[in-house]
Amino acid sequence: MSGVHAHALHYHGHSPVHRLAPEVKIVAMFAFVAAVIATPTRAVWAFGFLAAVLAVAVGLAEIPMGFFLKRLSIEIPFVIFALAMPFVGQGPYVEVGSLSLSVPGLWGSWNVLAKATLSVGASIVLSATTEVADILSGFDRLRAPRLLTAIAGFMVRYLEVVVSELGRVRTAIAARLGDLSRRREAATLAAVSGTMFIRAYERGERIHQAMLARGYQGVMPAAAAPELPVRWSGMVAWAASAWVVAAAAILTT
Amino acid sequence: MHVPDGFIDAATSVGTGVVAAGGLGVSLRKAARALRDFHVPLAGVTAALIFALQMLNFPVLPGVSGHLMGGALAAILLGPWMGAAVVSVVVIVQALFFADGGVSALGVNVTNIALVTAFVAWPVFRVVLKILPKTRLSAMAAAMASAFVSVLAGSFAFVLEYALGGVGGAPIGTVLGAMTGIHALIGIGEGLITATALGTVLAVRPDLVQGVADVELSGTDTVPTGRAVTTFVLTGLVVAIALVLFVAPFASPHPDGLETVAEETGFASAAQEHPIGGPLADYQVAGVESETVGTIVSGIIGTVIAFAIGLGIVAVSRRRARSA
Amino acid sequence: MTALLEVEDLAYTYPDGTEALRGATFSVAEGERVALLGPNGAGKTTLLLALIGIIQASRGVVRVGGVTLEPETYPEVRRRIGIVFQDPDDQLFMPTVWRDVAFGPANLGLDGEEVETRTKEALAAVDMEQQADRAPHHLSGGEARRAAIATVLSMRPDVLVLDEPTSNLDPVGRRELADLLSTLDTTQIVVTHDLPFALRLCPRSIVLNGGRVAADGPTAELLSDTDLMAANRLELPYGFDPGTIAGR
Numbered sequence: 001m002s003g004v005h006a007h008a009l010h011y012h013g014h015s016p017v018h019r020l021a022p023e024v025k026i027v028a029m030f031a032f033v034a035a036v037i038a039t040p041t042r043a044v045w046a047f048g049f050l051a052a053v054l055a056v057a058v059g060l061a062e063i064p065m066g067f068f069l070k071r072l073s074i075e076i077p078f079v080i081f082a083l084a085m086p087f088v089g090q091g092p093y094v095e096v097g098s099l100s101l102s103v104p105g106l107w108g109s110w111n112v113l114a115k116a117t118l119s120v121g122a123s124i125v126l127s128a129t130t131e132v133a134d135i136l137s138g139f140d141r142l143r144a145p146r147l148l149t150a151i152a153g154f155m156v157r158y159l160e161v162v163v164s165e166l167g168r169v170r171t172a173i174a175a176r177l178g179d180l181s182r183r184r185e186a187a188t189l190a191a192v193s194g195t196m197f198i199r200a201y202e203r204g205e206r207i208h209q210a211m212l213a214r215g216y217q218g219v220m221p222a223a224a225a226p227e228l229p230v231r232w233s234g235m236v237a238w239a240a241s242a243w244v245v246a247a248a249a250i251l252t253t
Numbered sequence: 254m255h256v257p258d259g260f261i262d263a264a265t266s267v268g269t270g271v272v273a274a275g276g277l278g279v280s281l282r283k284a285a286r287a288l289r290d291f292h293v294p295l296a297g298v299t300a301a302l303i304f305a306l307q308m309l310n311f312p313v314l315p316g317v318s319g320h321l322m323g324g325a326l327a328a329i330l331l332g333p334w335m336g337a338a339v340v341s342v343v344v345i346v347q348a349l350f351f352a353d354g355g356v357s358a359l360g361v362n363v364t365n366i367a368l369v370t371a372f373v374a375w376p377v378f379r380v381v382l383k384i385l386p387k388t389r390l391s392a393m394a395a396a397m398a399s400a401f402v403s404v405l406a407g408s409f410a411f412v413l414e415y416a417l418g419g420v421g422g423a424p425i426g427t428v429l430g431a432m433t434g435i436h437a438l439i440g441i442g443e444g445l446i447t448a449t450a451l452g453t454v455l456a457v458r459p460d461l462v463q464g465v466a467d468v469e470l471s472g473t474d475t476v477p478t479g480r481a482v483t484t485f486v487l488t489g490l491v492v493a494i495a496l497v498l499f500v501a502p503f504a505s506p507h508p509d510g511l512e513t514v515a516e517e518t519g520f521a522s523a524a525q526e527h528p529i530g531g532p533l534a535d536y537q538v539a540g541v542e543s544e545t546v547g548t549i550v551s552g553i554i555g556t557v558i559a560f561a562i563g564l565g566i567v568a569v570s571r572r573r574a575r576s577a
Numbered sequence: 578m579t580a581l582l583e584v585e586d587l588a589y590t591y592p593d594g595t596e597a598l599r600g601a602t603f604s605v606a607e608g609e610r611v612a613l614l615g616p617n618g619a620g621k622t623t624l625l626l627a628l629i630g631i632i633q634a635s636r637g638v639v640r641v642g643g644v645t646l647e648p649e650t651y652p653e654v655r656r657r658i659g660i661v662f663q664d665p666d667d668q669l670f671m672p673t674v675w676r677d678v679a680f681g682p683a684n685l686g687l688d689g690e691e692v693e694t695r696t697k698e699a700l701a702a703v704d705m706e707q708q709a710d711r712a713p714h715h716l717s718g719g720e721a722r723r724a725a726i727a728t729v730l731s732m733r734p735d736v737l738v739l740d741e742p743t744s745n746l747d748p749v750g751r752r753e754l755a756d757l758l759s760t761l762d763t764t765q766i767v768v769t770h771d772l773p774f775a776l777r778l779c780p781r782s783i784v785l786n787g788g789r790v791a792a793d794g795p796t797a798e799l800l801s802d803t804d805l806m807a808a809n810r811l812e813l814p815y816g817f818d819p820g821t822i823a824g825r
Contacts, residue, residue, distance in 0.1 A: 009350055029356070037263045037357045041420070082260065082421075088431075089422035108260075108421020115259030120352040127350050133672030133712075135349075147281045147293065151342045154297020155304065157672055160714050162301040163308075186309075190446040193306055193321075194453025197330060200302050201461050204295030206667040209631050211294070213660045214728065215652060215684030220293075294670065 009071075011128040017061035018129045021230040022138030025130055028057075029122045031239035035246040036118045041111040043249035047118065053242045054121045061129050071124045072117065082112035132156050150220045158203070166196065255347065255362050256411065258355030265418025269360030276368040277341050284334040292335060300339045300346075303327060307343070322439075324370025324407070325378070325400035326447045330454065332463035333375035340367035361414055365407040374403035378464050388472040389455045392465055393448040400447035404440035408432040580604040581764055582658070582736050587637035588788070589620075589627050597623035598634065599788035605736065605764060612775035612796060613768040615785035616810035621768045624785065625740055629655050642735055656685060659734030659763075663741045665721035669713035674705060674724045677713065681732040699731035703757060719750040723757065730761070737763040743771045772800060772813055776822060784809050797822070 017025070032054070039046050058068055089105025126135070136149050136156070169192050173185065208216075261269075284292070303323040310320050323343070328336035341363050347353035354362040377399035385391035412429045419428070454462055459470060582605040589598040597620045605611050615621055626632045628639055630651045639646035641657045659681075662668050671677040678699050682692040700706045703723040708716065716724060722742060729737065739758075743751045751771065755778045758765060769775050775782060775796055782799050784792040786809045792799055799805060800819040806812065813819070 033258070033356045037258065037266060082257065085421040085423060088424075088427055090424055102422060104422025108423075111420050112257055112259035115357070116257040116355055119258040119356050123349060123352060123356060131672075132350065133676070136672070145278065145281050147285055148277075148338070148342065150293050151296045151300060151338065152346060153672060154294050154670065155300035155342055155346065157670060157713070158298045158301045159304060161666060162298065163305045166302075166305050186442075186446070187449065189309060190449035191453045193302075193326075193446065193450035195457070196302055196306075197299065197450065197454055198458050198461065200298040201295055201458070203667065204292070204298050206662065206664065207294035207298075207670050209626065210662050210668045210670065211680075212631055213629055213655055213662070214681040214732065215655055216680075217652070217684065221680065221683035 009127040010131055011061075011063055011067055013062050013129070015060060015062035015129065016234075017057065017125065019228055020129075020235065021228045022130045022134045023141045024230060024232055024235045025126050026135065026138045026142060028235045028239055029126045032057075032122045032242050033119045035239070035242040036115050036122075039115075039246045039249045040253040041107050041114075043253050044110075046245050046249035047114045049245040050118055050242055051121075053238070053245065054118055054125070057125050057238065058121070061125055063125065063128050067128070068121075068124060071128070072120060082109050082116075085109045085112075146220060153220075154207075162196070162200070165199070166192075169196070255344070255354030255366070256358040258357045260355070260358065260420055261361060261414055262418040262420060263357075265414055266357045266360060268417075269364050269414060271360070273341075273360040273363040273368065276372075277338065277363060280334045280337040280341070280368070280371075284332070284338050287332065287334060292331070296331070296335055296339050296342075299327065299331065300342045303340060304343045304346070321446050322366055322370060322404060322407070322443060324367055325374035325396065325403040325443065326450055328371040328375045328403075329378050329396055329399070329447070329451060329464035330462055333371050335463075336375070337368050337371035340371060343367075361411070365410045365414075369407045369410045370403040373406040374399040375464070377402050382465070382468065387468055387470055389452060389459075389470050390472065392455060392462075392470060393452045396451045396464075397444035397448040401437075401440040401444040404436050404443050405433065408436035579606065581607040581609075581642060582766075583638070583640040584624075584628070585638045585640075587624065587627055587634050587639065589623055589632060589634045591623075597788055598627065598637075600637070601785065601788065601790055603783050603790050603793060605766060607735075607764055608762070609781060610758075610765045610767070610779045612779035612782040613766055613785060614770075614772070614775060614782050614799075614809075614811060615791075619785045619809075620788040621785055622740065623788075625660055625738060625768065628738070629658050629660060652685075656732050657735040658738060659729035659732055659736070660738045661725050661729050661740065661742065663744060665716075665718075665725040666713070668725040668728055669716075669721060671713075673710050673712060674700075674716070674727075675709040677724065678709075678727045678731045681728060685732065695731045695733065699727040702730055702761065703727045718745045718747075719753065722746065722750075722754060726757075730763075734763060736766060737761065738766045738768070740768045741770065742767060743769060743774050772811070773817060776800060776819055784811070786810070 032050075036047075036050055039050065058065075085108040086101040086105035087099075089102030089108060092103045093100045094103055094106070095101075130138070133153070133156070136153050139152075140146065140149050170189070173188050173192070177184075177188070284296075303321075303326075306321050307323060308320070322340075324336065324340050326336075327339050330336065331339060344354060344362050344366050345359060348356055348359050348362060378395045381395035381398050382392060385395065409429075409432075412425065412432055415423075415428055416425050451462070451464075455465070455470065459465060584604065585602050587598050587601045588596075590596045599620075601620070601624060613621055613624075623632070627634045628646075630646055630648070639654070641654055644650050644653050644657065646654050669677045671680055675696060679692050679696045682695045687695070696709075697706070700709055703726050705720065705723050705727055708720060708724070713721060713724065722745075726737075726739070726742075742754055742758075746754060751774055755774060758767075758778055765779070767775065767779055779796055781794065782792075782796040783790055784799065784805070791809050792802075792805055797819050800811075800813060
């Protein structure tokens, strides 16, 4: 899966958005997504304006359009099943060629496509301009549960270790057992999952020993203060523009 | 099963967000108290493992593949609280960084994929294990049943959320039928993977498994005979199929809609094999709201009945095994 | 010379009954570099874990700089005895090298500026200042090893203990590591299978076998004692003759 490599998510740069403190960007993303969700489906014009607001962020972040669209296209297929809605929804119906499509279903498809695209776009701006570790620190400073960010931190750190280990095991299976039917490969992998868990457990123990040896006493040290200045005003203005659009759409629908 | 943005309305998004935050908060607090703190790195590495395993596909139908969700496995291995927390982290990271699941659908996805599965899998596992003889195979059978039920429970939770605030006007019956059909099959795969993985762990390090922490299992270091394995796997499958057969009839008050869906989109082709209609088909009451609730309630009742029957089958086979 | 680290009659039995340590006794003076040798299963890793209370010895005393190891003094002992574990992937668990190196001082409760000073100092000591912002899984074997050492150096330990530091290093990497360690003036204990490395870096060696100290003396002498080597399952690399290495 292409998404595993964290550095593929990040686009190195020094734009004003890159230089924003991560907690500011996290709040910005959620505020934008909230505005998108709040916008009524039928205010099609509003989504155009929201896309423009997002484009402003992409531009300020100096993210190349090619990179942005590539990330967007990799992730959009998840919404493809939303295309089933016009076929499954209830009446009223509309004739399109030889098909009888549900009108609420069509609006539903539009809703998912528009909102998911904009929301994913916002998260791309976040992950492209902020290293994963910094995003987690941002959540720490926003007072997310410490245990949660600690687990997430370890998960992100050991993801590639686990994935490459799993890859090696799969190679070993292929080398030893040759061409297996999908079903047998799945069965072998299932058994291997158990072994991988045992290794995960033992690694967890060793990591904990290393932590204890360096003075860990049950609480992860607080995230260091951000090296970047924490400036909220620019972000607030940007998010407000999205909300102005959403509010206008709500009031006029 | 990761729901994207725009599939449910804003109110449901916020509501499920509150539920998820609450459930996750409770899980974190209980996990922190119950387990020694070296489980923090363990939880992280396990989360990485579940994330990695979710990327592997297994065949469900020709041309259709499912993947492991992991809630049941995490709960059986780490306990319900840490299990729920671990899978929640996976789901949250997937949504925020990999666009697998909408940011606004975090409440829905965390609830269905992490909380519901872990909190359903754990008691089912413990109950089934309690009534079976204390062997490694019993634990595997219990894992199979609990994983299957957990997947179905997660899909029922989604149908409930869709009934409350779904977008797109699909009739609840159709959604329930399609979701149940697909997830029954995914659930079988999840059950097999969970059972097999657990079997490996029990064979090597049974002390690591929270689900059997207070249970003395025999047969952990012996290789099971082929016949014993077959018995238990078949038992698990019978339970699974019984559940599916009983739920599916309630799911579709509109057989035409289901057939159209199957034709046009090709998904849930398994649904075509299920008998449409059935003894409680006229459970539907006039009025949209009642129909929705009625369908879901009948589905739940059907599941409980089927599960009880499944447990009965298991108990009978246990008595048979003892006298054999 | 006064003893910096004293270990007396240390014993530990694992829950499954394995008696990993059966009364190990030795002391290390300030400024010494000592190799800890012994076959697999001799109890070397157990000794390290018991040294800082990660596992609790059933018997015996550990004293470092006059501080006796007991639960109340764990934080102090763990600062004074810095252990670099075998697998850098276990040692480097933070998202960046900088955060890993800063983890120790941060846990000591030092203020931000002091943490930063020590982190920079430790990174400089292992020549990893340029790689401070890199993710650990992007480091080469040698870089990861150096970063792992830095994570302990930032706590300014009195005794630096390294568990199999040359595993997974190529010969040049091993030589570079030996050079690095010789520039550090901390007292050092190096657990290793790599006998030439031990001879190169450590004038004195302790042989651990069956949970007890089987020999304790100048490395060159121990490695030349063929009976001793055989009795403790130690074997020199093919063609290696410690006698030809000029004394230092």
